[in-house]
Amino acid sequence: MESVELAFGGTSGIVVLLAYGGLMLAVGLITFLRNRNIHESLDEYYLGGRGLGVMVLFFTFFATQYSGNTVVGYPPTAYRIGYQYLVSVPFFIMIIAVYLFFAPRLYAMGRRFSLLTPVDWIDIRFKSKAVTILAATLMLYALGNYLLEQFVAIGQGVSGLTGGTIPYQVGVVFFIVIMVAYSWLGGMRSVAYTDTIQGIALLFGVFMLLIGSVIYFGGPSAAAEVMRSEAPEKLGAPDGGGVAHWFSLLAIVGIGAAVYPHAVQRIFSARSEATLKRSFIRMAYMPFITAGVVFLVGIIGIAAFPGLTTGESEQLVGRIANALALENPLFYWAMILLFGGVIAAIVSTADSVLLTFSSIVSNDLYGRFIDPQAQEHRKIMVGKLIGLVAVVVLVIIAWYPPSTLYQIFVLKFELLIQAAPALVLGLYWTSLNSRAVFIGMLAGTLLASTMTFSGWKPLGVFSGLWGLSLNVAVCVIGSLLLGVTREARAHAVEVIGEY
Amino acid sequence: MKRKSKEPVKSPLVWIVFVVVFAAINPWYFPAGSFEPLIWGVPYWAWIILAASLALSVFVTWVVCCQWDMGADDDIGDDHGQDHGEG
Numbered sequence: 001m002e003s004v005e006l007a008f009g010g011t012s013g014i015v016v017l018l019a020y021g022g023l024m025l026a027v028g029l030i031t032f033l034r035n036r037n038i039h040e041s042l043d044e045y046y047l048g049g050r051g052l053g054v055m056v057l058f059f060t061f062f063a064t065q066y067s068g069n070t071v072v073g074y075p076p077t078a079y080r081i082g083y084q085y086l087v088s089v090p091f092f093i094m095i096i097a098v099y100l101f102f103a104p105r106l107y108a109m110g111r112r113f114s115l116l117t118p119v120d121w122i123d124i125r126f127k128s129k130a131v132t133i134l135a136a137t138l139m140l141y142a143l144g145n146y147l148l149e150q151f152v153a154i155g156q157g158v159s160g161l162t163g164g165t166i167p168y169q170v171g172v173v174f175f176i177v178i179m180v181a182y183s184w185l186g187g188m189r190s191v192a193y194t195d196t197i198q199g200i201a202l203l204f205g206v207f208m209l210l211i212g213s214v215i216y217f218g219g220p221s222a223a224a225e226v227m228r229s230e231a232p233e234k235l236g237a238p239d240g241g242g243v244a245h246w247f248s249l250l251a252i253v254g255i256g257a258a259v260y261p262h263a264v265q266r267i268f269s270a271r272s273e274a275t276l277k278r279s280f281i282r283m284a285y286m287p288f289i290t291a292g293v294v295f296l297v298g299i300i301g302i303a304a305f306p307g308l309t310t311g312e313s314e315q316l317v318g319r320i321a322n323a324l325a326l327e328n329p330l331f332y333w334a335m336i337l338l339f340g341g342v343i344a345a346i347v348s349t350a351d352s353v354l355l356t357f358s359s360i361v362s363n364d365l366y367g368r369f370i371d372p373q374a375q376e377h378r379k380i381m382v383g384k385l386i387g388l389v390a391v392v393v394l395v396i397i398a399w400y401p402p403s404t405l406y407q408i409f410v411l412k413f414e415l416l417i418q419a420a421p422a423l424v425l426g427l428y429w430t431s432l433n434s435r436a437v438f439i440g441m442l443a444g445t446l447l448a449s450t451m452t453f454s455g456w457k458p459l460g461v462f463s464g465l466w467g468l469s470l471n472v473a474v475c476v477i478g479s480l481l482l483g484v485t486r487e488a489r490a491h492a493v494e495v496i497g498e499y
Numbered sequence: 500m501k502r503k504s505k506e507p508v509k510s511p512l513v514w515i516v517f518v519v520v521f522a523a524i525n526p527w528y529f530p531a532g533s534f535e536p537l538i539w540g541v542p543y544w545a546w547i548i549l550a551a552s553l554a555l556s557v558f559v560t561w562v563v564c565c566q567w568d569m570g571a572d573d574d575i576g577d578d579h580g581q582d583h584g585e586g
Contacts, residue, residue: 083534083545090524090552097517097555100507100562108571221540235537237529237544247525273571277563284559287552428508 010165012333016340017158017166020201021178024194024347028182031190038187042116042367042376045187046359047269050111056192057270058279060352063195064263065095065283066290068153068346071206071338074291075320076313078298082227082234087246088295092287094254095263096280102258102424103267107276109427109496110268117356118264118423119364125426125495128434129369134441135419136364139261142415143357144390149412150350151176151398157343172398175343176391179351184384188269191351198344203290205338209317210293212324212331217304220296226303234302248461256413256464259420262356357390358383414448414464421468421475429479430492436478444471505568513566520558523551 038044052060078085106121115121119139123132151172158171166174182190227234238246257263270276301316304323308316321335362383367374374382421444422437448467457463484492507513526548534542 083542086545086548089549090555093552093555093559094524096559100513100559100567102508104506104567104569104571105508108569111571219540221537224537224540224542232534233532235534235542236532237526237534237542239531242531243525243527250521250525273567273569277567281560281563284556288549288556292549 028185028190031186048188051271052269054278059196059199060192062199063348067349068342074294075298076316078295079301079313084238088291089287091253095257096284098254098258105427116363126434131438138415142412145412148394153346195348198348201341202345205341208334213300223303256417262352358387361386418444433479433482440471440474507562507566
């Protein structure tokens with residue numbers, strides 16, 4: 001992947017990044033000083049004491065969904081395939097729509113059983129060591145890969161913003177140290193507060209990018225004239241294959257992103273049902289001013305920089321930002337802030353992922369199977385340290401990207417959504433058999449991984465969805481064939497039957 | 500104990516509206532390759548998809564406001580009697 005080179009970045013870029021890093025550390029420190037007791041309780045550390053209010057909850061959901069990749073990676077795709085990438089607007093709304101089908105009950109369960117992680121719920125529901133460990137492993141593996149991707153993006157973003165003045169590796173280490181420091185100091189609270197700052201920086205930068213692009217390159221009309229004469233397929237409605245691709249993106253992003261462990265954990269962090277509801281309503285309209293805006297930037301790029309190759313188009317946002325920065329000082333600073341915001345957005349996605357990673361280690365593996373008697377303080381410490389070890393290993397991998405076995409680092413969504421049937425079906429169906437759930441999860445994982453490695457994508461539908469279909473089929477048919485024991489059903493009724 | 504609650508997943512109306520809106524946000528109902536008329540340089544079908552997407556957002560608002568009331572916090576007050584402050 002090419003990084004974005006901003007020739008104008010240099011010193012101003014370094015100043016913005018240092019200021020940004022300092023601000024994040026300050027947030028961590030203030031949170032730490034105001035909440036001295038958070039390291040004594042898993043709830044306080046990982047869920048902010050289940051007390052996040054509407055705005056903070058909204059921005060932390062926002063930062064979890066929109067990463068730097070949304071800003072840097074989406075416009076090039078819109079540039080290459082044109083209006084068929086408009087799907088990026090409804091797919092972000094789909095995530096919220098999918099929540100509606102399980103979050104109300106999951107939130108209620110979270111309150112009732114003081115759930116800390118999605119694995120916690122799976123464990124209470126199925127009381128099966130095998131299911132719990134498999135779900136935790138899938139989540140940790142996928143979260144690890146997700147974190148790796150963010151680290152690589154931080155390094156590339158930093159070296160791009162500073163025109164190479166700060167090398168890739170220095171950028172990665174600098175931001176990871178800051179991220180780990182403020183996460184350790186304030187747990188979920190600092191992560192959520194920094195998410196808020198990061199979200200605002202990103203929104204500001206993206207809007208300036210759009211305004212500048214419209215002023216200096218012309219709006220969608222200019223782009224439409226170029227497309228009409230040179231590439232009418234970028235304007236046209238999709239054909240059969242295009243519709244299948246559109247549909248499977250909606251389905252996999254909608255389901256996949258809704259069951260992200262770090263997203264589920266945010267459901268548990270809400271102060272109240274009303275808070276969660278209000279945050280969801282706000283999130284439902286955000287795609288128009290986030291994904292919609294970056295999409296439009298990509299479309300305008302078609303007129304501004306016609307004829308880029310695929311590799312060149314990856315740097316589209318950098319090229320537009322460079323051109324705008326040369327126009328006047330306002331845009332110069334706005335573009336510096338934009339790239340600061342992009343890096344901020346990547347860091348804010350990474351911190352959420354790291355915190356959830358640590359919480360699964362603390363609570364679901366160490367606290368459940370290794371030392372259940374341990375004090376919460378100790379569980380938090382173990383989660384932090386193993387999280388740190390994971391970070392170090394991932395940084396080494398990000399430093400020396402492996403040339404072979406590359407694909408094992410690609411699996412994320414494909415694996416995460418295999419936990420969805422246990423998580424969601426388990427909420428509603430008391431006859432769900434835990435052995436069927438385990439076999440379904442395993443079969444779905446193997447199928448999705450094999451298909452990803454071989455690049456096989458029948459009917460244009462993603463491997464993760466094929467895995468999920470097999471997984472659901474095994475869960476349902478297996479449960480119908482095997483049935484459930486009287487005790488298992490009584491337990492399920494006791495857990496979920498109240499509703 | 501059954502408690503009085505309203506849950507989106509249990510409402511047939513929610514499912515029906517969702518299926519209709521989901522069908523509308525997939526661009527299967529336009530002739531492939533068509534883009535005229537362009538309105539402000541944006542193809543007609545893209546406007547329709549955006550309108551359908553807005554309908555999905557409105558759907559979310561409606562469900563959250565009118566179909567979701569689990570009373571999930573009711574027993575919290577009884578059990579713990581504490582209000583969590585924010586940081």
